[in-house]
Amino acid sequence: xxxxxxxxxxxxxxxxxxxxxxxxxxxxxxxxxxxxxxxxxxxxxxxxxxxxxxxxxxxxxxxxxxxxxxxxxxxxxxxxxxxxxxxxxxxxxxxxxxxxxxxxxxxxxx
Amino acid sequence: xxxxxxxxxxxxxxxxxxxxxxxxxxxxxxxxxxxxxxxxxxxxxxxxxxxxxxxxxxxxxxxxxxxxxxxxxxxxxxxxxxxxxxxxxxxxxxxxxxxxxxxxxxxxxxxxxx
Numbered sequence: 493x494x495x496x497x498x499x500x501x502x503x504x505x506x507x508x509x510x511x512x513x514x515x516x517x518x519x520x521x522x523x524x525x526x527x528x529x530x531x532x533x534x535x536x537x538x539x540x541x542x543x544x545x546x547x548x549x550x551x552x553x554x555x556x557x558x559x560x561x562x563x564x565x566x567x568x569x570x571x572x573x574x575x576x577x578x579x580x581x582x583x584x585x586x587x588x589x590x591x592x593x594x595x596x597x598x599x600x601x602x
Numbered sequence: 603x604x605x606x607x608x609x610x611x612x613x614x615x616x617x618x619x620x621x622x623x624x625x626x627x628x629x630x631x632x633x634x635x636x637x638x639x640x641x642x643x644x645x646x647x648x649x650x651x652x653x654x655x656x657x658x659x660x661x662x663x664x665x666x667x668x669x670x671x672x673x674x675x676x677x678x679x680x681x682x683x684x685x686x687x688x689x690x691x692x693x694x695x696x697x698x699x700x701x702x703x704x705x706x707x708x709x710x711x712x713x714x715x716x
């Protein structure tokens with residue numbers, strides 16, 4: 493499979509714990525995006541990278557969220573001190589032109 | 603005001619009819635517009651994009667853009683039960699190329715009844 497790969501697909505954690513999601517984009521794509529989606533809403537932009545450079549981070553994103561893309565390949569999204577409001581589907585996407593989404597990582601914070 | 607607004611639905615359309623989905627956007631400088639389809643429990647997938655005023659057709663799908671009214675629509679002809687999904691309108695904010703950041707609406711849930 494040469495699509496966008498995300499793992500873990502599901503994560504259940506207790507409030508206050510840290511979680512990390514990984515995204516492996518399509519290999520030739522230099523842009524990588526993280527979105528968050530809650531039930532009944534469209535994907536909400538979080539951040540994006542061009543190669544290893546993080547070009548933008550949403551103002552809605554608190555300091556508990558951090559994303560990296562070392563060497564411009566895979567990316568990680570870490571959420572520190574999780575809160576129940578962080579429960580959502582975290583979607584990764586990559587592109588050169590058309591945006592391709594991964595299957596998402598679903599986070600449940602108890 | 604949200605950047606991209608859609609009626610959440612559900613929109614129920616009989617099989618074989620035309621489904622019409624609408625979207626408005628707030629920033630007049632936006633240049634690129636997209637329609638994504640999202641099946642329940644799945645990720646969004648691109649159906650069509652449109653950059654110029656007017657209509658763009660692809661098979662059973664037609665996207666319509668009216669920049670003066672800040673309005674984008676998607677028509678689905680000969681609707682099939684497999685078209686039942688949530689349809690997301692998305693826009694490039696001004697200053698971003700079409701191959702970069704896009705902002706999504708909340709989606710319209712479409713149900714095709716046999």
